[in-house]
Amino acid sequence: MKRLPPQWEETAKTLFRLAGDSICIVDRQGCVILANDSMGALLGYAPLELQGRPLLSLLAQDCSASWEDVLHGMSGEKPYRSELILARKDGGHVSTFVTVASLQNSGDPSDCIVLMRDATPLRKREEDLLEARNFCGEIINIMSDNLLVIDPRDYRIIQANQPLVHRLGLENISSVLGKPCYEVILGRGRPCQADGLACIVQQAYQTNRPVGMEKGFPDARGQARLFQVIAHPVPSSSGAPHLIIRIERDITEKRRMEETLASRSRELQKTQQQLETLFEISRQMSAKSSIRELVHSLYEIMRRICPECTPLLFLLSPAGNHFLRLETCDASVSQPVVQMLRRMEEAGVVSDFIAYLNRPGSGHLFHSGSSPETPAFLNVLGETFDSWFGLPISTENRCTGLCFMGGSPSKSVSREDIRFLHALFEQVAGHLHKLVIHEAEINQLRSHVQERAAYGEIIGQSKAMQEVYELIGLVSGSDATVLITGENGTGKELVAQAIHSRSHRYKGPFVVANCSAYSPTLLESEIFGHEKGAFTGAIRQKKGRIERANGGTLFLDEIGDTAPATQILLLRFLQDHCFERVGGETTIAADVRILAATNRDLQAEVRAGRFRDDLYYRLNVISIHLPLLRERKEDIPLLAQHFLKKYNLKEGKKILKFSPDAMQVLMDHEWPGNVRQLENAISHAVVLAQEDVIRMSHLPRFLREGSHPVGSMSLEENERQLILRVLNDANWNKHEAARRLRISRSTLYSMIRRYGLGPESQAIN
Known part of the structure; x- marks a missing residue:
């Protein structure tokens, strides 16, 4: 190997001595030739104490390795790397990462350089991380909520907890890891948004905000459960979400509890309202002085309590031998009662109905389906309703009538409503019976003091x-x-x-x-x-x-x-x-x-x-x-009002009266067709009238064109009719009538006395 220049050798020695990693050079036999300060500090030796010692003698007793293993581990220029446990001078052990490389470029075994790095901090961090992971795993598994960690890019499940696995009816967490969430949760073959369905994982990923919704899923037994689902984005170092935590919370029982509490609250409020209503009714009873007032008040209460039901009130006469027609009440009250009574008369069951109410012990509630053998009159009463019930209105001594309520099964009346109505009619039965007797006595007195205005039809x-x-x-x-x-x-x-x-x-x-x-x-x-x-x-x-x-x-x-x-x-x-x-x-x-x-x-x-x-x-x-009708013209106003009422009902109108000039025309006509012709004329006028008054223009043409007959009446009769017509037009304002007639008031008063005129004279020819 070519030697370095002297200045570089000194530099290399300095680097060797000051290096943070432990470095030593060993010979062919694996003995330490030179060690730096860091290696001495790692093992607790002075660098000189390490020289000449076999490197493998520094291994812990339970660490089996040979220098031959190290040499064989190197091939060519590839160094040998391993983790070895070394024994310190003080008897302790230290885990190190060891790298051994040959100092010969040819790769032949020769002196080697050994680098060591203390592995203890790394192993400590790994242990800490493993403990943290196990701790997190325990936490997410003991959670009652169902949890998934999802990669939003491919919807793969990275982590799941045991409650979710149980909810899906699976045995272990590994059965869901790596699978798409839409497949595991919904059993779908592709993502939800591919079919235009909402996906909170995608929404949370796109908005980088938590997204929540309520959704129903079946549990392991197939029973429907309601969950609150929330998707939380987990941001990366760049701030963009790279994971989505999806949490399901079962709110089925909570929602049921809320609904139960809301229902109980409504029931309590209703009970309080009913008690207040009963108190108010008992307070106001003395103020009701007629059947009309009391019946209208009762209908208002019944419709408020049972708005989907149809109320019918049947009241017996004082003698208990027929039902009142409630003629003084509004048509919305009386007409359904009259129609039902007519149907019962056609079926021949009215007498049975009356006998039932007059029978002792008839004051108990009855309803549709209460008895397999329903009396015939109840079949007629209830045939137009899917469900119904009846409350006899009874005092201590007798039954005054019946409150009948008809509806449908989907809008049934609660027991609390029925109990309230029962208490209501117990309160009013006595007073209602007194009013029935009182008005019957008044009608009887009127029949004695007034001439009979009608006889049947x-x-x-x-x-x-x-x-x-x-x-x-x-x-x-x-x-x-x-x-x-x-x-x-x-x-x-x-x-x-x-x-x-x-x-x-x-x-x-x-x-x-x-x-x-x-x-x-x-x-x-x-x-x-x-x-x-x-x-x-x-x-x-x-x-x-x-x-x-x-x-x-x-x-x-x-x-x-x-x-x-x-x-x-x-x-x-x-x-x-x-x-x-x-x-x-x-x-x-x-x-x-x-x-x-x-x-x-x-x-x-x-x-x-x-x-x-x-x-x-x-x-x-x-x-x-x-x-002939022309022989009893004083009956024309009475007949006209009768036909007005008849055709009001037929045409669904609410015309109240005739204008003075229209009534005068009816009075003046000779009526060759008698009452039938008059009835046809009133029917014609009711059809044409759009206001609450029938006027001259609404009458048939033959009446309008012949509304000024003079040839058949005497001069005196013409004068009487003229004065009466002007007085009616002026609403009996005598000053205005005198002005229109261009006579003095004293002359008008004289004519009124002569012809015996008065506001009621429009009914006298």
């Missing part, structure tokens, strides 16, 4: 109509034949219905036969029936109107239009109540009451030979004549 309070009502009441109790006369449109069929409904036959059928609607042959068949083959087209036996009316009433309308042959058959039936079908030979008896009506003068028909006198006298046992 017949409307009118004129003297002529009072006579009709009286006759109806007298003939209803017997089976006598009644002849009803009057022009078309006066209401003859309504009178017949009123007689039937008030007779002992009211449960039987009411059958109508219009004698002018059929030819003589067909009329015979229609009234008496026919046998099969009795005439061409008689392909089967047919019962006539008489048979169908058995046990009830047969109303023969337009009796004056019957043919002589039919008159003979009717006469025989009126004599012995027996008849034979057309084409038949069997005599049939029938228990039928006959009511007849005509718009003709039957006496004139008898004189002309067109109507049999014996039949006339059989029919005319009792006669009821209906006055």
Whole structure:
């Protein structure tokens, strides 16, 4: 080997002596030729004490190595490297990293240089790191949250904890390491964002901010659980995220607890509200002085507590023999009750309903599905609802009525709501019963002091109509034949219905036969029936109107239009109540009451030979004549209001009244079509009216064009009508009326006294 210049040799010696690493030179036999200060300090020897000593003698006893091993470990220019444990002079041991290299360029064994570095600090750091790693592993495994460490570039799982593995139903952590998170967690074959799905790992990576969301996953048993998932970015030295920590926290029980607490809180608030409402109701009971006020208050409470249900309130009369129609209440309250009662009447179960409520012990709650054998009236009540319940309104002595609530299973009423309603009606039952009795007494008193304004569907309070009502009441109790006369449109069929409904036959059928609607042959068949083959087209036996009316009433309308042959058959039936079908030979008896009506003068028909006198006298046992509408004009306002109410309901409108000029036109018209023509006119006006008042423009053209008749009235009547019309237009402001009439107030007062006018005079012609 070429020697270095002297100045470089001195430099090399200085470097050798001052080097921080331990350096020595050994000969071919492995003995130390020269050692620097650092090696002496490492082993606790002076450098001179190391010279001549075999290097391997410095090894610890449990370290087996030979110099031959070291020499064989070198090949060519490649040095030998190993970690050896050396023995210190004080008996201690030190772990070192050893590098041995030949000093010959040829690589032949010769003197070698040995470099040693203390491995203790490095091993200490490794032990510390291993302990820290094991500590972190213990921490993440004892966490109750599920944890993943993910490489956001390829979504590979770098670390996971045991709770996550258990949640996935796996046995060990190694089964998920190195796999994509979307495959392990979701069972997908590619990343979520490839299908347009949200991925919080990607979001956290892109935004370098924590991202959270709530998501449902199945547990190891396949049961759905709700988790709060948070992805935390872990920044590198550059600040950019290089790892994502994904944590799942099971919040299923927490959410259930929150929902339970919220539900309990709502129940407590509802209970408090109900108690406050009950207190308020009991405080306000004394202020309710009518059924209308109390019922509206009850409906408001029921709709507030059960907004999805339909309430129906059935109240019994004081005698307990029929239901109140709640006519004084708003249509939204009364109309559903009336419609339900009508359906129950058609089904024939109203009497059963009343009997049930009057039965002792009827004050308990009943509901849909409460009994396999539901009474027929409850089937009718509940047929339009999927679920329902009923609360009898009872005092200590008797049942006042029933609160019925109908709804659907998806919007069922809670037990707390039902208990509240039960307590509510216990509070009001006594007061409600007193109001029912009180208003019944008031209505009874009114009926004694006021003339009857209506009789069933017949409307009118004129003297002529009072006579009709009286006759109806007298003939209803017997089976006598009644002849009803009057022009078309006066209401003859309504009178017949009123007689039937008030007779002992009211449960039987009411059958109508219009004698002018059929030819003589067909009329015979229609009234008496026919046998099969009795005439061409008689392909089967047919019962006539008489048979169908058995046990009830047969109303023969337009009796004056019957043919002589039919008159003979009717006469025989009126004599012995027996008849034979057309084409038949069997005599049939029938228990039928006959009511007849005509718009003709039957006496004139008898004189002309067109109507049999014996039949006339059989029919005319009792006669009821209906006055023309123009003969009872004082009934026009009452009839107009009745038809206004009727067609308001039909058209869904809320028209309140007639303007003065419109009412005056109705009063002035002669009404050749009688009540039927008036009804058609009101129907026409209701359809056209868009406000809450019917005005002149809404009336039919024949009324508007003929609204100033003068030829048929006297001068005195024209003057009276003029003064009345102006007073109505001026709202009975006499100063304004006098100004419009261009007369003095004293003259106006004199005319008012002369004609007996007053604000109510618009109802008097």
